[in-house]
Amino acid sequence: MERIELLKLAEKDFEKVYALMEEAFPVEEVRPPKNAKAQLRDPRYSILISKNEADQMLGFIARWDLGTRIFVEHFAVDSSLRGGGIGSGMMRAFLSQAEKPVVIEVEDEKTETNLRRIHFYQRLGFHLSQYGYDQPVYRGDMSKKIPLKLMTYPNPLTAAGFEDFRQQVFTQIYKIIKT
Template identity: 45%
Template sequence: MITQHAFNQVFDIMAQSFPVTEYRTYEEQQKLLADPRYRLLTETNEQGDIIAFLAGWELETVRYVENIAVSPHIRGGGIGKRLMERFLSLSGMPVVLEVEPPEDELQQRRIGFYERLGFHLEDYMYMQPPLRTGQSGMLLCIMSYPQPLTQERFHSIRQELYRHVYRMPVHNH
């Protein structure tokens, strides 16, 4: 179980690394710790402070990377890659994550980081539901590991994410 101090360190890195639309409120994020499907992997420095984290989910048929971030002043040293490799090795299930469309250099570099780890950029339309009340959803891309997804598999994974991660009612079409 993660301590309150460790959670605060993770949340600080989250707040420094993502726009407010890409992570939950402090209270909502903390509630996830009680969900047995939610996983939080961390890397610490010599002083025992958390310098990076990966927040993910173990769902029925897929594992999902919700957030991965390294403390801003030490990025580029391979810590994020190590965390992703740890998460990818946890089980034999496929892994998915969401990325912004490759519209600028930073977004293209981020996609390249995941592609070097073996992820595939999918071209299915994907709307990420809002993480906070009063926000609208965001159009994102899905990346999958280790193989590309069929359209049918993409739809079933999207339903799984909507139901468990975003807690939305899912209607079969």
């Protein structure tokens, strides 16, 4: 496996990233296109992509800088390329340059797919926490609940760290104040 390079998203590649986001995530977890593109203007938000020599986008990592930590909101690899080490290579490259602790969300439901995803992140050094919440729905069935657990790198999440992160993510990203 060759070294994976992560590049800041060029606006011309946004449509490819958005198409992959819609393919890889349930509709409830993806902002409408106009909102997703507008989000690129927020200085706390950025998307990193990986491409091959033929300029084919391999995958992306969408991240928020929340001040004390980095929150990875979306991470996906092109479905035709999954299982070949690209995802782990991308995440290793991302973690090697992360200047702050990293938090990700994983589905709380105990399906085989979700357990494989959790194990994937654990192999990369993430810690599964006991803490979680229901993510607000971005679009689609607004009555649907999206139960999520948090995973953190490089250290396990503490109760105080969870409360701090939950406050940050709900007020800065989800724009809902949770008490």
